[in-house]
Amino acid sequence: MTSAQHPPSPDIPGGPTAAKQALRRRLLDQRRQMGVAQRRQGNDSLAAALLAAEEVRRAAQVAAYVPVGGEPGSLDLLAALTTPSRRVLLPVLLPDDDLDWAEFTGLASLARTGRGLWEPTGPRLGPGAVAAAEVVLAPGLAVDRTGARLGRGGGSYDRTLARVTGWTCLLLWEHEVLDEVPTEPHDLAVAAVATPSGVQRFG
Incomplete structure (x- = not known):
């Protein structure tokens, strides 16, 4: 896969935090402008690429998420990931913005929360449960050629990624x-990115 080529993010007064906020606004606006058919077709291609990835095919436990607000991913992907030999964990947002985890066992195991998220209703496994996942599929807003990730700013996945070795x-x-995203010392890189074009590995 060839990553989309974009110029580096411009220097913005206020340092990395201000640059992140400006980039988040632009990317979220672009997501809002995507059409339903474009998202559906893209999600189908993205799911096919992920399910073919060797890391996913051999994993016995995958941590994933339920997409909201134009995020890539789908319930169909979650269903396809769930097999008799593979367990799928989904996040539960805690009051301090950390993530607990529970098993996904089908659409009936999801419930809408007050924050507008869909979360699993099964037994909570604790924030540390994600450490046992061989694969962690994470949401975000951007990534660069080094694997530097730009999230939404809540810090939930900064904590999660610090716990995992998969x-x-x-x-x-x-x-x-992108060619470059603004980073701060606490930001952790990811090993790969999946888009409708395929999977790109870093490092």
Whole structure:
């Protein structure tokens, strides 16, 4: 896969934090402008690429997420990931913005929360449960050629990625793979990105 080529993010007064906020606004606006058919077709291609990845095919446990607000990914992907030999964990957002985890066992195991998220209703496994996942499929807004990830700013996945040793893969749209994203010392890189064009590994 060839990453989308975009110029580096411009220097913005205020340092990395201000640059992140400006880039987040632009990327979220671009997601809002995507059509339903474009998202559906892109998600089908993204799912096919992920399910064919060797890291996913051999994993016995995958941590994933339920997409909201134009995020790449789909319930169909979650269903396809769930097999008799593979367990799928989904996040539960805690009051301090950390993530607990519970098993996904089908659409009936999801419930809408007050924050507008869909979360699993099964037994909570604890924030540390994600450490046992061989594959972690994470949301985000952008990634660069080094694997530097730009999230939404809540810090939930900064904590999660610090706990895992498995293969970490960001799910993005093509235009969200950039030449450079602003980073801070606490930001952790991911090992790969999956877009509708395929899977790109870093490092």
